[in-house]
Amino acid sequence: MLHEPATPAGKDPAGPYKMRLGIRMFIFYALFYAGFVAINLLFPLAMGAIVFLGLNLATVYGFLLIIVALIEALIYNNMCHKKEVELANLESNPTESMKG
16 A cells, blocks of 8 residues: 555745744744743732632633634634735746736
8 A cells, every 4th residue: 555645745935934923923822821830930829819700810811821822823824824825826927926
């Protein structure tokens, strides 16, 4: 049995854009998560404070970490898709890139 990729893999012209975007989003999320860790380290009793609908800060911040990660994933996917379409249009119609 020969196992090959389902689709051909080649150079991704949007690769550098995706990498820069991913690094920026990672840094944002890492800082957001570092805030959670810092609060736990420096002010552990603050995590027990009720902040929203009877939920404590630890629970609310934890849910926010999950929600922000999902939102970032959707934003990343959308922005990468737009860049891929843009670059595919430039490849298929190179005269458009010379006009601009």
